[in-house]
Amino acid sequence: MLSDDIQVRLHGVTRIYPAVEGGKAVHALGPLDLELREGEFFSVVGPSGCGKSTLLDVVAGLASPSSGSVTFEGRPVAGEVPDGIGVVFQEDASFPWLSSYDNAAFALRRAGLPEAEIRERVEHTLSFMGLLPFADAYPAQLSGGMRQRVCIARTLVTRPRLLLLDEPFGALDQQTRLLMGDELLALWRETGATVLLITHSLDEAALLSDRVGVMSARPGVFIDRVETGWARERDSRIVAEPAFGRVSGRIWEGLRDQSIKALESAR
Amino acid sequence: MTRASWIRLAVLGSAVALLEVTCRLGWVSRHAVIAPSEMVRGAWRALGQADVRRDMLLTLSTVAQSFVLAILVGFAIGVALHRMPRLRRALDPFLASYYAVPTFVFYPVFIVLFGLNRWPLVAIGFLFAVVAVAINTLDGLSRVPRAFLRTARAMKLSGAQTLARIVLPAAAPWLFTGAKFAVAYSFIGVIAGEFVQAGAGIGFAIAFAYNSFDSLTMYGLMILLFGIVGTINMTLWSYERRLYARRGGR
Numbered sequence: 214m215l216s217d218d219i220q221v222r223l224h225g226v227t228r229i230y231p232a233v234e235g236g237k238a239v240h241a242l243g244p245l246d247l248e249l250r251e252g253e254f255f256s257v258v259g260p261s262g263c264g265k266s267t268l269l270d271v272v273a274g275l276a277s278p279s280s281g282s283v284t285f286e287g288r289p290v291a292g293e294v295p296d297g298i299g300v301v302f303q304e305d306a307s308f309p310w311l312s313s314y315d316n317a318a319f320a321l322r323r324a325g326l327p328e329a330e331i332r333e334r335v336e337h338t339l340s341f342m343g344l345l346p347f348a349d350a351y352p353a354q355l356s357g358g359m360r361q362r363v364c365i366a367r368t369l370v371t372r373p374r375l376l377l378l379d380e381p382f383g384a385l386d387q388q389t390r391l392l393m394g395d396e397l398l399a400l401w402r403e404t405g406a407t408v409l410l411i412t413h414s415l416d417e418a419a420l421l422s423d424r425v426g427v428m429s430a431r432p433g434v435f436i437d438r439v440e441t442g443w444a445r446e447r448d449s450r451i452v453a454e455p456a457f458g459r460v461s462g463r464i465w466e467g468l469r470d471q472s473i474k475a476l477e478s479a480r
Numbered sequence: 481m482t483r484a485s486w487i488r489l490a491v492l493g494s495a496v497a498l499l500e501v502t503c504r505l506g507w508v509s510r511h512a513v514i515a516p517s518e519m520v521r522g523a524w525r526a527l528g529q530a531d532v533r534r535d536m537l538l539t540l541s542t543v544a545q546s547f548v549l550a551i552l553v554g555f556a557i558g559v560a561l562h563r564m565p566r567l568r569r570a571l572d573p574f575l576a577s578y579y580a581v582p583t584f585v586f587y588p589v590f591i592v593l594f595g596l597n598r599w600p601l602v603a604i605g606f607l608f609a610v611v612a613v614a615i616n617t618l619d620g621l622s623r624v625p626r627a628f629l630r631t632a633r634a635m636k637l638s639g640a641q642t643l644a645r646i647v648l649p650a651a652a653p654w655l656f657t658g659a660k661f662a663v664a665y666s667f668i669g670v671i672a673g674e675f676v677q678a679g680a681g682i683g684f685a686i687a688f689a690y691n692s693f694d695s696l697t698m699y700g701l702m703i704l705l706f707g708i709v710g711t712i713n714m715t716l717w718s719y720e721r722r723l724y725a726r727r728g729g730r
Contacts, residue, residue: 275633293636300634304627309727310649320635323645353728 220375220407221249221272225281227432228267240432241267244281247426247435249375249407254398256410256418258464259428260475265411266303268433269379272409273300285375299373299406303380307352307360307367313339314348317366324371331370338366341400358382358389362396369400376401378410382417390414391449394421398448415468419460420449427467430475437467514695522700523707532685536704539670539682542598546605546666551659554610558617558658568618578611587673601678605669612661620654621647653723660716667709 227243242264249255259265270276271283274290283290285298294300307316317339321331339345342362352360361381368376378397382390394417401408412418418425419441427437441460443451451457481489496516502508503515514522526532561568586607590600624647632642648655674683682705689698 273634275630294634298634300630302627302630304625306625306627306631308628308646308649310652319645323635323637323641351726351728353726 218251219248220251220286221247221409222284223247223272223278223281224283226268226271226278226283227280228264228271228276229279242271242433243278245434249409251374252405252407253423254401254408254410254421255424255426256412256422257426257428258412258415258418258468259433260430260468260472261413262475262479263428263431263471264433265413265428266379268428269300269377269409269411273298273377275300297374298377299368299371299375300377301361301364301368301379301381303383305352305357305360305364305384307355307363309352312349312351313344313355313363313366316352316363317344317370319367320371334370334372335366338370341403342366342369342396358385358393361385361393365397365400369404372404373406375407375409376404378408380411380413383413390417391420391452395448397421402445415461415464416452419457419464420452425460425464427464428471430471430478436471437464439463439467511693511695514699518696519699519703522696522698523703524700526697526700526704532701532704535680535682535685536708538598538680539674540708542601542681543605543663543666543670545598545602546609546670547662549602549606550609550613550662550666553606554613554658554662555617555655557610557614558621561614561618562621575611575615583607583669584672587676591677596677596679601670601673601681604673605666608665608669609662612665613658616654616658616661617651620651620658623654624650653720653727656716656720656723660713660720663712663716664709671705 224246225244226246228241230239230241232238245268247268257265257268267276271278272285272290274283274292274294277291285295288295307313308319311319314335317335318331321334326334336345336348339348342365344359344362344366347355347359352363355363361384365378365381382393385393397408397410398421410418410421422441423443425439425441426435427439428434429436439460442456499508499513500515500517503510503513503518561571584604587600587604590603594600594603628646628650629642632646637645670681671683674681675687678684682701686698686701686705689695689701
């Protein structure tokens with residue numbers, strides 16, 4: 214069951230990138246409002262360049278809104294990433310000079326936790342992510358999917374209450390994405406964290422989420438919010454269900470015109 | 481040993497054997513080149529002489545001074561240019577064409593500036609090496625993936641922590657390449673300077689033996705020099721290879 218407690222609240226948020234070297238200012242986002250309930254899985258889909266990643270940066274505190282407010286657990290988010298928020302990026306951000314174990318332990322060591330606790334948390338997370346046999350392997354020895362899992366593990370060991378994922382499976386093939394999605398659902402259930410997933414994949418959003426926010430072309434605002442109605446216990450096998458087609462269709466219905474608009478403005 | 485190592489060894493061995501035979505048969509004048517076995521004997525004899533050992537130490541300490549200065553200054557220049565993109569754009573043509581300039585012409589100027597001591601040699605070695613360090617530092621810093629820096633921010637690392645724990649390890653292969661070049665260029669600058677105008681050092685000793693028609697000493701010293709430079713370079717090369725292998729070229 215989802216909690217009714219609001220963990221993240223965005224009110225009237227906009228993000229405008231100032232003009233650079235004679236160019237024009239870019240209005241990337243908003244104004245938009247968003248409320249994330251504690252423990253829910255919320256995905257954001259939208260056309261390319263609509264400001265999805267900007268939205269994630271604003272929620273994370275990596276970028277300040279040009280106007281409006283962002284709060285996490287009732288406190289304003291400003292200037293830095295608040296405790297309790299973990300971020301995983303689209304690009305491979307595993308540190309190539311560290312083993313999987315040391316990558317996963319990176320943030321905990323910086324926080325100065327006792328080595329015994331670090332070991333317990335890292336081994337548990339690596340085991341959960343199926344990475345324990347590769348604890349001593351370096352990222353160069355792992356596949357793209359495994360490297361992304363290392364990045365997720367590095368974030369999970371900090372036990373975030375809000376997990377922000379910026380197209381983490383963007384570089385993976387479709388089969389691997391489905392399986393990684395199952396793993397993501399499993400860890401979402403295990404940790405109880407709220408998840409905000411940025412994705413350009415309709416199917417991924419439809420499969421994984423409790424709710425899907427559909428964004429317009431730039432400047433991105435929410436044009437639809439789709440409740441999927443999935444049970445908390447779910448996995449990628451629901452792609453075979455008729456309801457999955459209905460959810461995907463509903464998302465695409467809102468997104469199609471916006472994608473055409475984004476394509477035309479890019480030409 | 482790998483197959484490539486065996487081939488390398490075979491090529492080197494064959495070249496040495498060929499030179500030995502041609503010298504022994506008198507096909508090459510011994511005033512021009514002596515047999516490799518003679519060269520080794522010359523090196524062994526030179527090693528037994530106190531003034532040669534002193535010359536070697538002097539050269540190595542001068543190279544070390546040039547190297548350390550080039551690393552410190554080159555790194556600082558690389559970081560400064562990375563932080564100031566406009567200055568970098570302005571200086572890019574100079575950096576790109578730096579090694580087309582015959583830096584050695586400044587050597588007489590350094591003698592006038594610093595006097596007849598080791599400092600002109602340190603300066604010329606430094607001048608040869610510093611830009612290689614700066615360029616590689618700049619290259620390394622520019623190649624640190626943006627995702628690493630965003631990860632550092634997401635983990636709330638301070639500027640110093642980001643530099644020490646993320647930027648420097650991420651740029652390490654390029655920094656190491658800069659250091660490797662700095663070793664080679666420092667040796668070239670210092671030895672060349674000793675050839676031209678110095679009263680001590682291995683370069684001076686080689687030039688002195690050459691002017692005295694003492695081929696045994698000259699080739700012996702050259703073998704010693706190749707041995708030292710080769711050992712340093714092979715050590716750095718093998719470390720670099722291990723570093724790259726572990727990181728898969730990243």
